[in-house]
Amino acid sequence: MADRTKEIMEVLRLFEESDFTTMQLELDGMQLALSKDGGSLPQFQRVQHMPPASAQVPVTASSRAQPATPAKGVNGNGAGAVQALAVSPTKTASKVAGEGLIAVKSPTPGTFYRAPSPGEPPFIEVGGKVSKNDTVCLIECMKLFNTIGAECDGTIASIEVENAQPVELGQVLVYIRPS
Amino acid sequence: MKRILIANRGEIAVRIIRACHQLGMEAYLVVSSADRDTLGAQLADRTICVGPPPSAASYLNIDAIVAAAQRTGCDAVHPGYGFLAERSAFSRRVNEAGLIFVGPGPDIIDLMGDKVRARESAEAVGVPVPPGTGRVENLAAVEDFCDRYGLPILIKASAGGGGRGMRLVRDRIKIAESFTSASAEAEAAFGDAGVFVERYIERARHIEVQILGDSHGNVIHLGERECSVQRRYQKLIEEAPSAILAPEVRKRMTEAAVKLAAHVNYLGAGTVEFIYDDDAGDFYFLEMNTRIQVEHPVTEMVTGIDLVAAQLEVAAGKLLPIRQSEVKSVGHAIECRINAEDPLNNFRPSPGVIICWQAPNGEGVRVDSHCYSGYRIPPYYDSMIGKLIVWDEDRIAAIRKMEVALGNLKAEGIETTIPFHRAVLETQDFRSGRVRTRWVEEDFLPSWKA
Numbered sequence: 133m134a135d136r137t138k139e140i141m142e143v144l145r146l147f148e149e150s151d152f153t154t155m156q157l158e159l160d161g162m163q164l165a166l167s168k169d170g171g172s173l174p175q176f177q178r179v180q181h182m183p184p185a186s187a188q189v190p191v192t193a194s195s196r197a198q199p200a201t202p203a204k205g206v207n208g209n210g211a212g213a214v215q216a217l218a219v220s221p222t223k224t225a226s227k228v229a230g231e232g233l234i235a236v237k238s239p240t241p242g243t244f245y246r247a248p249s250p251g252e253p254p255f256i257e258v259g260g261k262v263s264k265n266d267t268v269c270l271i272e273c274m275k276l277f278n279t280i281g282a283e284c285d286g287t288i289a290s291i292e293v294e295n296a297q298p299v300e301l302g303q304v305l306v307y308i309r310p311s
Numbered sequence: 312m313k314r315i316l317i318a319n320r321g322e323i324a325v326r327i328i329r330a331c332h333q334l335g336m337e338a339y340l341v342v343s344s345a346d347r348d349t350l351g352a353q354l355a356d357r358t359i360c361v362g363p364p365p366s367a368a369s370y371l372n373i374d375a376i377v378a379a380a381q382r383t384g385c386d387a388v389h390p391g392y393g394f395l396a397e398r399s400a401f402s403r404r405v406n407e408a409g410l411i412f413v414g415p416g417p418d419i420i421d422l423m424g425d426k427v428r429a430r431e432s433a434e435a436v437g438v439p440v441p442p443g444t445g446r447v448e449n450l451a452a453v454e455d456f457c458d459r460y461g462l463p464i465l466i467k468a469s470a471g472g473g474g475r476g477m478r479l480v481r482d483r484i485k486i487a488e489s490f491t492s493a494s495a496e497a498e499a500a501f502g503d504a505g506v507f508v509e510r511y512i513e514r515a516r517h518i519e520v521q522i523l524g525d526s527h528g529n530v531i532h533l534g535e536r537e538c539s540v541q542r543r544y545q546k547l548i549e550e551a552p553s554a555i556l557a558p559e560v561r562k563r564m565t566e567a568a569v570k571l572a573a574h575v576n577y578l579g580a581g582t583v584e585f586i587y588d589d590d591a592g593d594f595y596f597l598e599m600n601t602r603i604q605v606e607h608p609v610t611e612m613v614t615g616i617d618l619v620a621a622q623l624e625v626a627a628g629k630l631l632p633i634r635q636s637e638v639k640s641v642g643h644a645i646e647c648r649i650n651a652e653d654p655l656n657n658f659r660p661s662p663g664v665i666i667c668w669q670a671p672n673g674e675g676v677r678v679d680s681h682c683y684s685g686y687r688i689p690p691y692y693d694s695m696i697g698k699l700i701v702w703d704e705d706r707i708a709a710i711r712k713m714e715v716a717l718g719n720l721k722a723e724g725i726e727t728t729i730p731f732h733r734a735v736l737e738t739q740d741f742r743s744g745r746v747r748t749r750w751v752e753e754d755f756l757p758s759w760k761a
Contacts, residue, residue, distance in 0.1 A: 151382045152360075156344075241662055241690040243365060249499060274651070274660035274694040298364065298690075 140164065233307040234283045241301050242273035244293045254295075256288050256306070268306050271299065286310040312387050312411060312627040314339060316380040317355070318401075319391030320370060322681045322697055323603070324351035327389050330619035339383055341376055343369035345689045350681040359383060364691045370394045377404050387411035387626060393693070396602040397424055413626040415524075415578045415601050422575060423599040427469045427507050433596040436574045438567040441586065441595040443509035453490050456508045457483065463513070466490055468497035469505035472598075474544030476500055479511060514589035515748050517541065517597075518553050520568035521610045521618070524577035525625040531635040532565045533614050536606055540735060542658065542751045547728065548735065549606035550645045551613045554706055554744035557592070564594050571599065580607070580622045589747060605648065605698070608679060612644035612702040643709040644702045647717065649680070650694040653726035655760075662690040666724035671716040675702040678720075688725065696722065706744075710736055734759055 147155050147166050157164040238244070246254035246269055256268050265281040268288070272278075289307040293299055314337040317327045324340055328351060331338035340355035345364035352358045359379040362369030369375070371394055380388050388405045390413065395401040399417035406412055414420070423429045427446050434440050442460050446469055447453055457464060466489055468476025476497030478489035490506070498504035521533040537553035538546040556564070568583035582604050584597040607618045621632055652658040664687045670678040680697025682688075688696060701716055703709040717733050735741050735755060 240660065243691065273690045274662060274692065276660055296365070 136162075232310070233289050234286065234310055235304045236268055236280060236283055236306040236308065238271050238280070238299045238301060238303045238305055240271060240273045240278065242271040242278070242299060244295065244297055244299045244305060245270040245272060245277075246291070246295045256291070258288050258291060260288050261311075262286060262288060262308065271305075280305065282306075282308055284308060284310045312336060312623065314383075314385045314387075315413070315623065316341065316359075316376070316383070316385040316388045317351075317391065318370065318376050318388055319394055319396075320346050320349065320351060320681075320692060321695065322679045323391040323605075324349070325354060325681050326679055327391060327619055328354045330617060330623060333617070334620055334623055336623065339380075339385055341370070341379055343691070345691055350683060350686070357383065364689060366394065366692065370692075373398075373401050373404055376401075377408050377410075380405070380410055381408055385410065387413055387623075389413040389623070390602065392602050392605055397600070399424065411626050413579065413622055415581065419575050419577060420601050423601050425469060426467060426471055426598060427505070429598055430507075430596065432575060433571055436570045438571050438596045439594065441509045441512065444507050446505050446507055447490075450487055450490050453486055453508055457486065460510050463511040465509045465511045466493040466506050467509060468493065468501060468503070469507055470501035470503040471497060476506065477544075512586050512588045512595070516553075516555070516587040516589060516746075517546070517584065517748050518556065518564065518587045518594065519582050519584040519604075520565050521604075521607070522568055522572045522577060522581045522583060523618070523621055523625070523631055524572055524579060524581070525631045526578055526628055527630055528573075528576070529631050530569050530573045530577055531631060531633070531638060532569050533610050533616060533618075533638055534640045535561060535564060536609055538606060539746045539748050540741070540751060541748050542756075546606065546648065547751070548645065548647050548732065548741075549609050550643065550706070550709075551609040552640060552643070553587075556587075560592065560594065567594075567596070571596070577601075579625055580618050605695070606646050608677060608698060608700045609644040609646045612675075612677070612700060613640045613642055614638060615641075642702055642704050643706045644700060645706075645709050645713050646698050646700045647713065647732040648695055648728065649697045649699060649720070649722070649732075650728045651688050651696050651722075651725050652694050652728055654728050654731035656726075658728075659726075660690070660694050661726035662688045662694075663725045664688075665696075665722055667721055668723075669719070669721035670697075671699070671719035673716075675712060676716050677701070682722065696725075696727070707742075710742065 143157065153168055155166040256262060262268065262282040263285050267279045268282050269280050270277045271280055286308040289309045291306050292304050315331050317324050317338060317340045328338040337356045339357045339359060340351050341361045342352050342358050343362055343364050344360055346352060361375040361379055362372050388410055390396040397420055399420040402412045402414060402420055403417040422432060430440050444452065444456050463479060463481040466478045466480060471477060476493050478493040480486055480489045493506050494504045497506055516537060516539040518535050518537050520535050522530060524530040534551060535553050535556065536549050536551045538549040540548035564585060571583055572581060580603050582600045585594040586597050587594045603619060603622060611618055616633060624632060651661045653661050665682055665684065668682045668684045677700040678697060682696050699716055699720060701709055701712040703712050714736055717729055720729060740746055
């Protein structure tokens with residue numbers, strides 16, 4: 133741990149001397165977010181669902197960085213991320229999946245959108261009814277918008293991704309309770 | 312000008328870095344957090360991260376980019392194509408920050424960005440425009456136009472581009488519906504619901520003229536490019552010169568382009584696009600693009616002029632590197648756009664890791680790309696992963712060289728448009744130059760899939 137503290141102090145020193153106003157670092161299961169001179173604190177791209185509380189550690193010159201929750205196999209490695217997601221989706225997801233829910237998965241990597249365009253109401257809300265092939269969301273991939281349809285008639289049990297967040301191939305987007 | 316900030320990514324970032332280094336300038340590159348390990352980032356003298364992967368927060372983030380240029384002591388900003396290249400607000404902000412924008416001033420960008428005003432400018436200097444209207448405010452105006460000129464018509468977004476807010480109307484009962492949907496799409500895409508109407512040219516080719524202007528009042532053209540192989544208004548294959556343009560028409564077209572550019576005191580590299588009517592053997596003004604084009608290499612291959620270097624030099628206030636009388640076009644050049652798309656599955660995007668990238672080489676073969684073995688193509692940006700360009704003495708030899716080069720281009724791990732290009736090059740229509748802008752969709756794809 134002493135080595136790690138030394139490394140962090142070195143990073144802080146370099147950051148302080150640089151022209152940058154924000155910085156984020158992911159290393160061996162640790163995530164570090166820094167800002168100075170009014171730069172806004174960077175948001176981590178959550179490749180895997182992990183507890184958000186410890187994901188960001190604001191650091192001042194005197195504070196110590198705590199290692200965040202280790203993220204196994206997802207450190208900037210895309211292939212690893214897909215694997216990790218396939219093995220362990222979110223806690224709620226694995227729980228509800230056992231209850232006969234149908235998963236709507238992303239056919240491509242991209243960005244998840246809940247509404248047809250900003251300012252418009254979302255396609256679906258939790259608890260809302262859908263018919264098979266009703267649009268539940270959009271996935272933007274390489275500037276093309278793919279409409280994603282419901283797999284079956286039913287009720288939306290959960291929405292697994294925040295609006296405008298990146299998703300991986302095969303990631304669960306929505307769970308539907310079939311009717 | 313000693314240090315240039317490049318506000319772009321992908322192959323064009325690599326292209327601009329090369330031109331900067333050629334001229335002994337430093338090239339600083341903005342990147343999003345998804346692009347830190349790109350080839351451009353490796354070649355640049357320094358990279359500055361300006362935001363997260365979505366382009367709205369990074370490559371379109373004017374505040375962050377202008378601040379990055381100022382903080383790192385850059386003298387100029389090169390916008391490339393796409394992203395902020397044709398946003399007058401960006402050009403204005405760069406100038407206000409005391410930096411040089413590599414391209415025309417905000418007023419010219421605004422003038423040419425407004426398709427109705429651009430059309431009026433062309434008309435003012437006698438450049439032919441297709442029968443059409445100014446901005447139409449209501450359905451009655453569209454119907455009046457149809458009464459006078461007949462169908463089919465194109466309803467186009469005033470602020471438009473890339474086919475958005477555009478509707479082809481062949482049937483009178485569809486006019487109202489098309490007018491409403493074009494307007495709505497224009498509003499959504501550009502924040503401006505304004506549309507205008509033009510007579511639709513049934514058998515149209517896309518031919519464009521490359522322009523260069525300096526700040527001493529000189530404007531020259533570097534000949535034309537034909538870009539008729541398109542799908543959904545996106546160009547796929549471009550060549551220089553056009554296979555079919557008669558010398559007399561070429562002369563009139565290039566003169567018209569120079570006249571328009573000179574009229575607006577054009578500065579930098581620009582392109583005047585024309586619709587060529589195959590039936591009438593004549594051309595009409597389509598629009599002017601106030602930036603470097605994706606397909607600029609075919610012009611470089613036949614003229615030997617480095618267009619990006621010329622952009623940088625005229626931005627620095629120098630004279631054009633060449634006079635009109637010294638511009639010579641030799642041989643024939645073809646470019647195929649290599650996209651990470653699956654042409655056999657409706658051109659579905661195919662991002663992912665390129666396990667093996669192997670580019671062809673040899674005399675007259677050029678690959679402009681940011682790819683390498685192991686490169687992961689992110690899903691956030693457009694699908695073009697490179698351009699394959701060939702040059703040879705004539706069109707037939709150039710087509711043959713392109714076929715060989717396509718066969719030697721490897722991009723394993725993803726789907727690409729390489730099979731599409733190989734199939735197009737085999738067709739009699741392409742080989743004999745009988746290709747129009749709707750040929751891919753109406754003729755080629757239906758028979759290729761069958």
